[in-house]
Amino acid sequence: MRNKIYEIALIIITIGIAASTSIIASYALVGRQIEIILSGNQIFGQIPLRIDSLSAWMILIINFTFITGVLYGTGYLKHYNDKIKELRLHQFMFVILHFSMILVCTVQNFIAFLIVWEIMTGSAFLLIIFEYWNKATVKAGLNYFIQSHVGVVFILVSFIWIIAQTGSTDFNAVTAFSQHLPVAVSITLFVLLFIGFGFKAGFVPLHTWLPYAHPSAPSHISGMMSGVIIKLGIYGILRMLLLIKTGYLVIGEIILFVSIVSGLYGVILAIVQHNLKKLLAYHSIENIGIIGIGIGIGTIGLGLNNDFLAIAGFCGGLLHILNHSLFKSLLFYGAGSVYQQTGTLDIEKLGGLIKRMPQTAGLFLIAALAICGLPPLNGFISEFLIFSGLFSSLKSGSLSFSLYMLTAVAALVTIGGLAILCFTKAFGIVFLGNERSHYNKIPEEVNFIMLLPKYMAAAMIFAIGLFPRLFLELLKNPVSLFVPNILNGSYGYYSNQAAILTKIGLIGMLLISVIFILFGIKKYFERYKVVAAEPTWGCGYVAPDSKMQYTASSFVKTYSNLIEPALSIHKSDVEMDNVFPGKKEYSTHNYDKLEFYVIDKNLKWLRKILLKLNFLQNGRIQFYILYGVLFVLMIILISYGEYLWQVFTGFYKLFSIN
């Protein structure tokens, strides 16, 4: 009973925060920037809270995802009702996370930004390790926590450099200063920031925490993490793009390259995953890649002064942030429902769930279609915008530039095709066919509170797919931050795109209605006919078994043979050799090749070095006090270092004159 009160309280608080901030944000989105300046103190300087249209766009996305997340989480956590303490901490951290994420989008002071950024990382960490009694969960959580902090180091270094150069901690101070930055400095600064925020966003090769953290978190948290937390990495990159004013062309090409690699690598690995949530996690990497392709060509457009390219790129990228947050959270909620009902996420063990959970299956299908970028759903709209940018950019620039853009086109198409392969597998094997194993209890449709948020997300998916123009209009202000011309000179491009999108929406409606009319005709034709039900035809074989169905591995077998050089698949095979052979065993396990080369190998030598310093941790308290004293002494020495240096140089001058 008491638990129920807490649950309701959490829902009310979340909706309260969401509603109040959304109202402010929607004002900002239509172009009225809101600014509150807190006085701050000596260290921080003034702390401006600014909500411009970019922040507003992010805040609205965050709020929507949190509302669906809290509703779904209430239903999902019902199974943990006996763990009172954990639930309380979880609910508390949920609010903290929500609050800190909104603050990340509003605070425009370098130091304060880092603090709210850290609060966000920390609270997300505690939310991920909800099942802390599971060792793998804690390990995955720590993986996330540590990698996030490696990212923070890069952000910190570049922030310190900026503060030292400008003497101000306000974001706005950078703009004036960066206009005259040499291109090389600007690019270096951006690359540092890109690495820092890239850890959060999950760009390859900084993605390795994602496939661990997503499966171990509770499903509503994985949905929100993939939906919005990693997007704040993108937000950081976008915000920094606004501050940097030179070297756009090179920066754009860097973003585009990393994004193409991320997109392809993410989906290539997603296909061979057999854990449903891990598969979805790799798809997050892919979609971050697609968002990045959009932002990349947008930035290239800025560099080339090609407004069409810039508008198409940024519109596509920003819209895909929203789109991905919708369908990916929907997919994770679906995966969570499957897990709750069957107790497993192993695709090979699932099957035939569409008959037990028709609504979950239908909603999962909608999200799967959307993530493949198929019309008439939302994924297509953003991909279309990006495509239009890429195709139009083929014209401009030299041969190598055109080839680069052509590669991007081919990559985006291939990503789409591979996504279809992946989601026909995920949906087909999990929900269709016969059940592949026996469950402890018969799976049934999840309750209403878990379905409601999914319907909300699905409704949004259709809304964007069928009425895309509406959302393009909303994007006008956020995009105008990057391309100021949009409001006057280049408005023609913009309204042109909007007209095209209207047509696409209409064609989507046409498609849906044709399908229904045709289905009606079929029903009419069949009205007096015999419609019989028989077992699936086994090509003459009369005793088919559910084990004879195509499995997930066999579905992607041809593909994985083809792509094997890019994967690292460990096969363990016990051969039958004796006269009386024992049990035959065969298992394959695939591992992230980049993780091996980037993380594991480097950790190995790092550990080797650090083990040599092990003697420092000797466990005697006296030594630790000594370390403290030494540290304080060192700080004093360093802070007087400048003074000492002056003394030293003074002496040197004195002597050299003589």
Place this chain on the structure above:
Amino acid sequence: MNIVLILIVSLFFTGLVNRTKSIFSGRKGPGIFQPLKDIFRLLKKGSVYSTTSSFIFRIVPSVYFSTVLIAALFIPFGGDRGLISFQFDFVLFAYILALGKFFNIISALDTGSSFEGMGASREALYSMLAEPAFFITIGSLGLLTGYSSFYQIFNSIHYSASASPVISYSLGMLASVVFMFLGLVENSRIPIDDPKTHLELTMIHEVMILDNSGFDLGLILYTGILKFALYGSLIANMFFLNSTHILINIFIFFSLQALFALTVGTLESFMARFRMNQNPQFILMLSSVSLLIFLGVMIITGKI
């Protein structure tokens, strides 16, 4: 306009292919309207559904047909634009066809059959591999003409300032080769797949529709023909004459479609199906041909 012509072509396309094959193999063969008669008979029949299958299986044939029908609306006819035409419409065109494929694949998985999954797996992989070729080809033609919709591209392909007709026609020939083979891949014909084989293990498309019957099967078969006519009319669009009378263009359209059908029939008579594991190489070859077109365009526009 064009949709009517595509529908007319679809009446005899497969019949023509079959007739060609029968003549080459020395048989008398069925009349060219026989496939259509078969389809009509199927449409009038009742159906049998697998007990394993769900509503997905029932709705998919309608979805599949609708996607191809809508896609056909995109294709222009010489000076006439298609019913649907806007900038970058070819992206939507390709993705709508992909939507149909998605549903086809999950419909095959819906039956829980050990064979149909096989076809589904191959279809998913091969169509993924074929996708870049289409985009690169159309992208290059767009680059050549400076336009970005089917109608504008096809309308001005031989009249661009930078390229003489000789070059543009030769590029058009290359592009037609790409489209023709794409049509073969999409429709699962020889040399990718053999629709007439007797062993389910060696099929792609036919094995996916093992469990369909009655109206659904008729719809799927007709959609296949329609898809052929669709690719045929893409090819035809590259050879229309701009200023002449529309009847001449209609004549060109029908003769090119017939030529396409004859080519397919001839190919099927004299070639065997590739081994399954060589199909990816063959399909990727199409991408490299389309890359050739791209480089050709680059030369014409003076970037190389």
